[in-house]
Amino acid sequence: MAITETVRPTHHRPVALVRGFLTGGVTGASLAALVVGGVIENVPLFVAGLVLPVGYALLLFLAGLPRRLHEAAGGSRTALAMIESAHAVGGETGDIPVQFVLTVAPDDVPAYRVETTADINLVDLPDHRPGAVVVVAYRPDRPWKVRLVERPAPEWKQRAAEARIDSAPASTLVKEPPEGCAFGFLLLVGLLLGAAAVILTFRGDLFGDDTSARPPSSSGPSASTTSSSTTVTSSAGLGTVSVGPGQSLLDRGELCRAVDVLTKGKQKDARQALTVSIQEHLMSVVFAPTDTPVVRFDVRSLPCARVPALVEEARTTLGVRAPRGWQVTVDHLTGALAVRITVTGPNGTASLDADAQGKVTRRSPAR
Structure with missing residues (x-):
């Protein structure tokens, strides 16, 4: 399918692999700091466990800002799409998350299928049944990123009202490339190393022999009700x-x-x-x-x-x-x-x- 020729998995690039390792390390260190800090009553360590992921998230945001600005400059494109299926997946308020399977029909490339989720207001649910034609925005370089346009321009609204779209074959379903084994492996290694670094640093306080504050147990473990x-x-x-x-x-x-x-x-x-x-x-x-x-x-x-x-x-x-x-x-x-x-x-x-x-x-x- 022509639209997927420019789609390349990005999770195997060196920068992505390093990011996976660092994300795992920060996650493991943060969780270990929270647990160890709570057990040994070390307030600075506990606070560090809270602050570390926030600082790392901010760093990732700033590092990825040039890339997002570059992608935004390319802009998204507008197209018509037909709803193949719609299933509500939950919701507690007036907006219900609905999982859609769409046939997206761009003007310049063959139609393809994609799965997406959107929050639909209760009063708008009848307009989003299978067979209905809607207006969507998509990125040519990432065709799986599709969102429904809530307030399309008048000309697109008119086109949607008059259009008839044929269903694309199920084999054209576009999904985000998987992360891959290397990314997951480095994420796991970073998680374990981050947790081990915190535990080993405070192992003296964590596994000390101070049992004076522990009352003797007169019975075995009780079953939880x-x-x-x-x-x-x-x-x-x-x-x-x-x-x-x-x-x-x-x-x-x-x-x-x-x-x-x-x-x-x-x-x-x-x-x-x-x-x-x-x-x-x-x-x-x-x-x-x-x-x-x-x-x-x-x-x-x-x-x-x-x-x-x-x-x-x-x-x-x-x-x-x-x-x-x-x-x-x-x-x-x-x-x-x-x-x-x-x-x-x-x-x-x-x-x-x-x-x-x-x-x-x-x-x-x-x-």
Whole structure:
């Protein structure tokens, strides 16, 4: 695809590798300073752990300022794009984060697909459904950096109203080049060396033999009650259910119980939601305001009994090696209840879509 010919991974350049090593070192030293400073009650060390990342971030900002000014001078370009899919990924206020898959159709290069996330106001959600044509801004040298233009110029607004865009093939999906093994390795080495430098410097105070202030223990370690606890919070706009570290919402019947606990005693209107987000230990529900004309659904319609099997299928059949995390999002933006399971791993991200009955409707393997 012509637009990607100028895209070159930048994470293998010497400057980027050095930056990765320094970032890891600063992170490790800062975390170690906070922990060690708190344990040995060393106030200057603790403060240094707070100030160090701030100073490093400021240094990176100043160092990267010439590059950002150079990129800004090149400017971004405006184009039309068609929404292929839209999934709400959370939100607690009037603006809902929505993950879009777009077909971007520049005037001078072939159309391509890209994934992006934008905060969409509740009242504007009906204008951002699949098939709608919107105005976007993109960078030719970084085509994966696409943002929706909230207030396009009149001529672009007119073009969007009249345009018809064909879907680009899924194979044209553009993503940011991965960081690579060398960058991650140096980041890890810097993290370990930074933490070791602080710990070894204060090892005398940290591992001293002063035990006079420690009362003798008359019993063994006690079990934490939070490992089997369930915490429920609910307000007018957001409800959450969290389980302890010894539990998972994928345990048999646990997710259905969480839905029942969160909606117990509520009237039907009060159970209407904009989106549901589920992770290993936390379920979040964004409830729909009763006076807002937006698409909503009953939380009890969630196919909670099928979610564990869908997550397992997404983790094992979509080509994600050594999955590091997963998330389930449920919304009604497309006109029917949509369940999306997203799985991330070292080789990329994959997703699996299902309907209200938990039947798989689409698979997007890792690339």
